[in-house]
Amino acid sequence: MTITVLPEAQAPFVKAVAAGGVEAQPLSAETEGVVWLDPKGVSQLAEVLDANPQVRWVQLPFAGVDAFTDVFTSHSSITFTSAKGAYDEPVAEHALALTLAALRDFGPYSRRTSWSAQAGRSLYDLRVAVVGAGGIGREIVRLLQPFRAKITVVRRRQQPVEGAERVVDDQTFRSLVAEFDVIILAAALTAGTKHLLGAEEFKALPNDAVVVNIARGPQIDTDALAEAITQGEIAGAGVDVTDPEPLPDGHPLWTAGNVIITPHTANTWAMAQKPLSARISHNVRAFLGESDGGSAVEFAGVVDKQAGY
The missing domain is CATH 3.40.50.720 (NAD(P)-binding Rossmann-like Domain)
Structure with missing residues (x-):
């Protein structure tokens, strides 16, 4: 399975994907999983998903996902995971x-x-x-x-x-x-x-x-x-x-x-890198279908599209 880190392949999160069991790759027709790092890039993510209907899973960077409501609606078959619980x-x-x-x-x-x-x-x-x-x-x-x-x-x-x-x-x-x-x-x-x-x-x-x-x-x-x-x-x-x-x-x-x-600094990007990396690694393992102690690794932070979080 191919996973891509977007909109920019930042090194800590590329490493997090690798720690989950697969090397991150550039966006292509083979991409099935996306790690999305821009909380404000809603329209850009929508464009990526529109152009790549094969994508089955998207990891979002923060716990709050209200900005992505329209994306959830227009791509209802995709599993979205957030960072809820990580910060x-x-x-x-x-x-x-x-x-x-x-x-x-x-x-x-x-x-x-x-x-x-x-x-x-x-x-x-x-x-x-x-x-x-x-x-x-x-x-x-x-x-x-x-x-x-x-x-x-x-x-x-x-x-x-x-x-x-x-x-x-x-x-x-x-x-x-x-x-x-x-x-x-x-x-x-x-x-x-x-x-x-x-x-x-x-x-x-x-x-x-x-x-x-x-x-x-x-x-x-x-x-x-x-x-x-x-x-x-x-x-x-x-x-x-x-x-x-x-x-x-x-x-x-x-x-x-x-x-x-305070200017939205309860969780700065510097603070977020370690827990977000851990969440990415865990969810990559879930996406790959890995098991832990005989039990399947399940996605953490799955977005409830109806509830909005």
């Missing part, structure tokens, strides 16, 4: 860092040029909602354990999550918003999670609550967030993703107050 640790770490920074008012403190009054709040014993129960959400729950946080996990399926006091769906979550001190968004972007937090939710939150987003920008109404912080409806926010993204110069969120904005 749990660095992204969850970033979520915790933003949570602590927002609670402790690090944003305003870091911009001041003179000594100022004390502000801030401890994470210990707070009521935290973690939206999303994938690998990242579960890792966030694990990292919150030493803080004795009272954790509610929001997910579609009402299955228990280790470390969480309760699990609720998104509709129930909306009715409980007023209870939370911290909301951390770690879910895939779907029709059900778009603008999950908007003006109504910010008004319902306690005035000392903070919001953190390491998922996808459109899950928060950005203008409503800026307004809520400016008006004191909530205490602050830490966001690694925005809508629009990049956040335009001069947008009110830049100067809204206690806001920490």
